Amino acid sequence: MPYETALAELQSFLGDRLSRSKSDRGLHGQNETWFADAPPDAVAYPETTEEVSRILTICSGHACPVTAWGTGTSLEGQALPVRGGISLDMSRMNRVLAVRAEDMQAVVQPGVTREALNRELRATGLMFTVDPGADASLGGMAATRASGTTTVRYGTMRDTVMALEVVLADGRVIRTGSGARKSSAGYDLTGLFVGSEGTLGIITELTLRLHGQPEAITAATCAFDRFEAAVQTVIATIQMGIPMARIEFVDETTAAIFNAANGTSLPRKPHLMVEFHGSETSAAEDARRFGEVVADMGGGHFDWAATPEDRNRLWRMRHGAYPACIASRPGSMGMVTDICVPISRLAEAVAETRADIAGSGIPGPILGHVGDGNFHAILLIERDNAEELKTAKALARRMAERALRLGGTITGEHGVGMGKTAMMALEHGAGWDVMAAIKQTLDPAGILNPGKIVMVNR
Amino acid sequence: MPYETALAELQSFLGDRLSRSKSDRGLHGQNETWFADAPPDAVAYPETTEEVSRILTICSGHACPVTAWGTGTSLEGQALPVRGGISLDMSRMNRVLAVRAEDMQAVVQPGVTREALNRELRATGLMFTVDPGADASLGGMAATRASGTTTVRYGTMRDTVMALEVVLADGRVIRTGSGARKSSAGYDLTGLFVGSEGTLGIITELTLRLHGQPEAITAATCAFDRFEAAVQTVIATIQMGIPMARIEFVDETTAAIFNAANGTSLPRKPHLMVEFHGSETSAAEDARRFGEVVADMGGGHFDWAATPEDRNRLWRMRHGAYPACIASRPGSMGMVTDICVPISRLAEAVAETRADIAGSGIPGPILGHVGDGNFHAILLIERDNAEELKTAKALARRMAERALRLGGTITGEHGVGMGKTAMMALEHGAGWDVMAAIKQTLDPAGILNPGKIVMVNR
Numbered sequence: 001m002p003y004e005t006a007l008a009e010l011q012s013f014l015g016d017r018l019s020r021s022k023s024d025r026g027l028h029g030q031n032e033t034w035f036a037d038a039p040p041d042a043v044a045y046p047e048t049t050e051e052v053s054r055i056l057t058i059c060s061g062h063a064c065p066v067t068a069w070g071t072g073t074s075l076e077g078q079a080l081p082v083r084g085g086i087s088l089d090m091s092r093m094n095r096v097l098a099v100r101a102e103d104m105q106a107v108v109q110p111g112v113t114r115e116a117l118n119r120e121l122r123a124t125g126l127m128f129t130v131d132p133g134a135d136a137s138l139g140g141m142a143a144t145r146a147s148g149t150t151t152v153r154y155g156t157m158r159d160t161v162m163a164l165e166v167v168l169a170d171g172r173v174i175r176t177g178s179g180a181r182k183s184s185a186g187y188d189l190t191g192l193f194v195g196s197e198g199t200l201g202i203i204t205e206l207t208l209r210l211h212g213q214p215e216a217i218t219a220a221t222c223a224f225d226r227f228e229a230a231v232q233t234v235i236a237t238i239q240m241g242i243p244m245a246r247i248e249f250v251d252e253t254t255a256a257i258f259n260a261a262n263g264t265s266l267p268r269k270p271h272l273m274v275e276f277h278g279s280e281t282s283a284a285e286d287a288r289r290f291g292e293v294v295a296d297m298g299g300g301h302f303d304w305a306a307t308p309e310d311r312n313r314l315w316r317m318r319h320g321a322y323p324a325c326i327a328s329r330p331g332s333m334g335m336v337t338d339i340c341v342p343i344s345r346l347a348e349a350v351a352e353t354r355a356d357i358a359g360s361g362i363p364g365p366i367l368g369h370v371g372d373g374n375f376h377a378i379l380l381i382e383r384d385n386a387e388e389l390k391t392a393k394a395l396a397r398r399m400a401e402r403a404l405r406l407g408g409t410i411t412g413e414h415g416v417g418m419g420k421t422a423m424m425a426l427e428h429g430a431g432w433d434v435m436a437a438i439k440q441t442l443d444p445a446g447i448l449n450p451g452k453i454v455m456v457n458r
Numbered sequence: 459m460p461y462e463t464a465l466a467e468l469q470s471f472l473g474d475r476l477s478r479s480k481s482d483r484g485l486h487g488q489n490e491t492w493f494a495d496a497p498p499d500a501v502a503y504p505e506t507t508e509e510v511s512r513i514l515t516i517c518s519g520h521a522c523p524v525t526a527w528g529t530g531t532s533l534e535g536q537a538l539p540v541r542g543g544i545s546l547d548m549s550r551m552n553r554v555l556a557v558r559a560e561d562m563q564a565v566v567q568p569g570v571t572r573e574a575l576n577r578e579l580r581a582t583g584l585m586f587t588v589d590p591g592a593d594a595s596l597g598g599m600a601a602t603r604a605s606g607t608t609t610v611r612y613g614t615m616r617d618t619v620m621a622l623e624v625v626l627a628d629g630r631v632i633r634t635g636s637g638a639r640k641s642s643a644g645y646d647l648t649g650l651f652v653g654s655e656g657t658l659g660i661i662t663e664l665t666l667r668l669h670g671q672p673e674a675i676t677a678a679t680c681a682f683d684r685f686e687a688a689v690q691t692v693i694a695t696i697q698m699g700i701p702m703a704r705i706e707f708v709d710e711t712t713a714a715i716f717n718a719a720n721g722t723s724l725p726r727k728p729h730l731m732v733e734f735h736g737s738e739t740s741a742a743e744d745a746r747r748f749g750e751v752v753a754d755m756g757g758g759h760f761d762w763a764a765t766p767e768d769r770n771r772l773w774r775m776r777h778g779a780y781p782a783c784i785a786s787r788p789g790s791m792g793m794v795t796d797i798c799v800p801i802s803r804l805a806e807a808v809a810e811t812r813a814d815i816a817g818s819g820i821p822g823p824i825l826g827h828v829g830d831g832n833f834h835a836i837l838l839i840e841r842d843n844a845e846e847l848k849t850a851k852a853l854a855r856r857m858a859e860r861a862l863r864l865g866g867t868i869t870g871e872h873g874v875g876m877g878k879t880a881m882m883a884l885e886h887g888a889g890w891d892v893m894a895a896i897k898q899t900l901d902p903a904g905i906l907n908p909g910k911i912v913m914v915n916r
Contacts, residue, residue: 102693102802145642156640158649159617174889180798181830182614183867184603184653185885186874186911187893191616191649195642212699235560241670282740340638344560372639409641416644427643431632434900435645441899442892453644 003085006062007042010055010086017045017092028069028079028087032322034335034381034389035077035418040067040087047092049165049173049204056202057171059086060445067449068198070140071113073132075336076417078144078197083450088202090139096120097205104210105162105179110139110203117208126210129154132413133319139203145195147413149318152371153245153277154211156413161194165205169443179207192438197415198449200442214245214277218287219311222294223301227251227270227354231347233297234272234370238343240293242286246275247371248318251354254325254365261324262317267301272370273318275311318367325365325378332363332380335389337396337419339403340374340412349406353377353399360391374412401426416453424453461543464520465500468513468544475503475550486527486537486545490780492791492839492847493535493876498525498545505550507623507631507662514660515629517544518903525907526656528598529571531590533794534875536602536655541908546660548597554578555663562668563620563637568597568661575666584668587612590871591777597661603653605871607776610829611703611735612669614871619652623663627901637665650896655873656907658900672703672735676745677769680752681759685709685728685812689805691755692730692828696801698751700744704733705829706776709812712783712823719782720775725759730828731776733769776825783823783836790821790838793847795854795877797861798832798870807864811835811857818849832870859884874911882911 011018019025020042029039046052059066065085072079081087094111101124108117115135117128130141132148140146142164147156154160163177166189176189193201224230227249234247250258250273255266272294276286291302305311326334341349350366357364357377368375379395381388400410400423410423424432436454440446446456469476477483478500487497504510517524523543530537539545552569559582566575573593575586588599590606598604600622605614612618621635624647634647651659682688685707692705708716708731713724730752734744749760763769784792799807808824815822815835826833837853839846858868858881868881882890894912898904904914 100800100802102697103800104697105800145646147640147642151640158640158646168892172888174887174892176886176889178862178867178885179800179865180832180861180867180870181801182605182609182616182798182832182870184605184869184871184873185867185878186653186882186890187658187896188603188616188646188649188653189886189889189892191646195644195646200645212697214699239560239562239670241672279743281743285737285739340640342558342561342563342637343639344558374638374640403638404636407637409636409638409643411642412638412640413642415642420643424644427636428634428647429632430630431634431647432644434626434632434647437899438645438896441895 003041003062003064006058006064009058010044013054014044019043028089029081030072031077031080032073033075034333035080038080038082040081041084043087043089045089045092049167052167052202052204053171053173055086055088056167056169059447060170063445064447065450066447068143068202070110070137071135073134073136074140074144074417075414076419078415078417078452080418082418090137093204099124101126103179106208106210108138108206108208110137110206112138114138114141121210125213127213128208129211130157130160138206138208142194142203142206143196143198144415149246149248149315149369151369152247153243158191158194160209161190161206162209163207164190164193164203166193166201167204168201169445169448177207197417197452199439199453200448214283216280216283217275217277217311218283219275219305219314221266221271221273221303221314222299223267223269223271224297224299225269227350228347229297229299230270230272231350231370233293233299235343236293237290238371240289242289244274244371245277246273248273248367249370249375250367251365254321254367257324257328257365258317260328261320264317273314321367322378325380329363329380331383333383335379335381335392335396336376336414337379337399338368338374338376338412338414339399339408339410340372341403341406341408343373345406345408346370346373349402350375352402356395356398360395362388362391362395364395372412373408397423421452421455461499461520461522464516464522467516468502471512472502472509477501486547487539488530489535489538490531491533492793493538496538496540498539499542501545501547503547503550507625510625510660510662511629511631513544513546514625514627517905518628521903522905523908524905526597526601526660528568528595529593531592531594532598532602532875533872534877536873536875536910538876540876548595551662557582559584561637564666564668566596566664566666568595568664570596572596572599579668583671585671586666587669588615588618596664596666600652600661600664601654601656602873607704607706607827609827610705611701616649616652618667619648619664620667621665622648622651622661624651624659625662626659627903627906635665655875655910657897657911658906672741674738674741675733675735675769676741677733677763677772679724679729679731679761679772680757681725681727681729682755682757683727685808686805687755687757688728688730689808689828691751691757693801694751695748696829698747700747702732702829703735704731706731706825707828707833708825709823712779712825715782715786715823716775719778719785722775731772779825780836783838787821787838789841791841793837793839793850793854794834794872795837795857796826796832796834796870796872797857797866797868798830799861799864799866801831803864803866804828804831807860808833810860814853814856818853820846820849820853822853830870831866855881876910879911879913
């Protein structure tokens with residue numbers, strides 16, 4: 001067995017928290033989308049920062065790969081231990097260490113999920129605002145620079161993580177950032193680790209910025225005859241400075257899939273799903289002004305979600321889009337690819353992508369966080385159909401190239417993982433070499449999530 | 459003369475844009491505060507990215523230091539070429555390359571100043587929002603991760619810089635970020651260069667996020683009998699989610715200095731200076747709710763700035779605080795030190811600092827961006843008084859230690875430069891070694907602004 005010495009050393013202090021069982025390895029070798037299973041040689045369940053440090057020290061000494069695992073909900077295979085070694089399951093480090101209501105901050109261990117944190121916050125009047133849909137772990141969300149439906153208002157994990165405790169490849173423990181809202185004290189190491197997908201260090205503690213629960217929330221869906229009108233509505237709303245908390249686009253295919261999955265009766269048309277947060281006065285005013293924009297653009301079929309239950313149903317439907325899409329084509333699996341472009345190029349990006357997918361023969365509903373210029377295609381490919389997989393890969397590649405041509409990025413929020421490493425040079429050129437140089441400096445043995453983001457030790 | 463070969467090579471293509479005149483060297487060896495003059499061996503005035511690249515390639519080859527110069531308004535000696543070599547004056551790269559109104563972005567060269575950009579934007583309905591007071595260059599503001607009075611609403615340069623073109627020490631040119639509002643495509647190199655104070659690369663182009671000019675603005679000053687009440691007002695306002703565009707604190711000493719410098723008649727008391735941006739309705743509502751908080755806290759003496767002229771006068775007064783303070787003690791120079799703490803510890807931090815300054819015998823007005831937990835002490839020391847300089851240094855050191863004890867940072871916005879390098883280990887511990895490792899990877903010859911932020915090649 002590879003890494004036998006390392007595993008024996010780890011077992012000596014982790015005991016049965018180093019699991020080599022087939023089922024455990026299998027669970028940590030799966031992913032949410034289309035990537036082949038890649039089980040680790042063992043799964044470690046650390047409970048303290050000191051244990052993480054000891055694990056990395058040992059693994060560095062034996063060149064044993066270490067791939068962190070949160071909830072396994074990433075969409076580009078980030079948590080897959082493709083070179084074997086250890087899956088570092090952070091789920092036992094799941095305590096909320098402090099809620100500092102006056103400072104609107106929470107300090108958490110990486111295994112706390114976003115919903116668990118929000119349950120803990122409910123009585124405080126505060127909320128954690130990054131919402132990727134899945135109930136992901138906060139460590140994983142930081143590592144993948146997650147974002148989601150509320151990012152248009154509250155930002156991504158880059159804007160939300162104030163400070164980190166990180167264990168480096170050689171076992172050193174560092175703290176980045178602080179409880180202050182800003183700092184000019186040197187390089188932004190917090191920002192460097194956020195989005196590094198576990199390739200530069202293992203996050204063992206996070207200080208997160210919170211926001212006040214809004215006094216009032218209004219939400220609605222509205223339909224458009226043409227998707228261009230929906231996109232123009234988004235652009236106009238942003239330019240008017242109407243502070244949307246959410247503004248989501250779903251195409252007519254997705255609307256139909258929602259109806260099938262949820263028993264709703266949305267018109268089979270492109271939709272926007274919106275939400276406004278504020279005082280009673282301002283949320284109502286924002287909704288009113290938005291309604292005027294929609295009317296100007298020829299949209300309509302407003303369906304206001306009046307009660308909290310209606311709103312929850314609305315966003316549950318949105319968050320259930322991925323499984324609903326998969327269910328809409330029995331026997332399929334999803335390649336969920338995302339790009340992000342400047343808002344002025346969004347209509348163009350969506351139009352080209354729609355046409356490209358339509359010509360491919362593969363179903364590919366489109367939806368996304370259009371307030372950020374970010375959208376997803378859920379390419380539904382038949383399991384074990386190599387031809388369709390190839391077609392979908394080519395579609396995804398062309399989407400990424402399109403994003404770059406339009407001044408955007410190959411991924412707005414799903415990250416690099418297995419799926420986009422091959423496209424990194426396209427986006428970053430010599431900047432990708434800089435990333436590799438930083439990786440080699442911080443992880444010279446290449447043990448941290450090898451095969452992701454950069455190509456070193458090839 | 460040191461670096462003679464490098465200078466000759468540079469002269470061969472820069473011609474008279476490589477200046478060795480005493481006056482030019484003198485101008486680029488000065489600073490705004492108390493650091494000793496440190497003239498470079500020559501000043502280079504590049505006009506293109508290609509020239510910057512060629513300069514760095516040559517300087518790397520000869521280990522000739524290169525320190526970028528914007529407007530020379532930094533407060534911790536960031537632009538001082540303390541190891542000699544070249545001062546790289548970016549003022550000729552001062553074009554606004556594009557204003558993308560639909561995307562609310564501008565693309566600029568680094569020598570454009572913030573006021574020049576805002577003049578260019580006036581007719582577009584957009585504005586650039588980072589406001590450190592000085593009319594600094596945008597390249598310099600990015601390099602020092604500047605922030606200021608409006609950061610509480612619109613963020614720092616970290617939040618504002620979307621993309622960069624950077625020339626690395628070896629002359630390679632890279633692009634970081636994109637025109638998309640977010641990205642998960644690998645390490646956040648944009649964030650790494652923002653705040654690196656010219657030690658990792660030279661910024662040659664910036665894509666900046668803009669905001670809409672508010673429909674309505676309200677501004678006011680109000681006075682408090684006790685500074686604690688002013689600080690509590692800030693905390694309460696933040697927690698109520700009232701979106702302040704500015705909320706500045708000035709102590710009673712500063713209020714008196716304002717009166718002397720501007721002919722105003724502010725009560726000799728601690729003040730808050732506030733501004734709200736929004737629609738007519740929301741700005742008025744925000745101001746009203748803020749007024750209620752102030753009343754609850756026992757503040758008063760509201761002076762509303764009704765007209766744009768009144769508002770401009772108000773903020774000119776605030777931005778003129780530094781020269782006004784210097785003028786208040788003839789023959790003095792200023793050590794302007796800043797710290798930033800979690801908002802819940804702000805009252806404590808200010809109280810301790812006030813007491814410490816009061817016991818020192820040195821005048822030290824306190825003011826700052828309290829909505830961020832960030833405040834400054836302007837320590838007024840007699841020129842050529844070694845004893846007072848020593849006292850001021852000790853005060854600044856204790857302020858930094860206090861910030862760390864209270865969970866904050868040694869500098870919220872003034873940066874590291876010459877003044878705070880010696881305190882970096884206190885804040886970052888082993889994280890400072892990580893910064894040094896990154897520096898050595900990207901600038902192995904150590905030519906980029908040596909002596910700042912990290913200690914390498916000692």
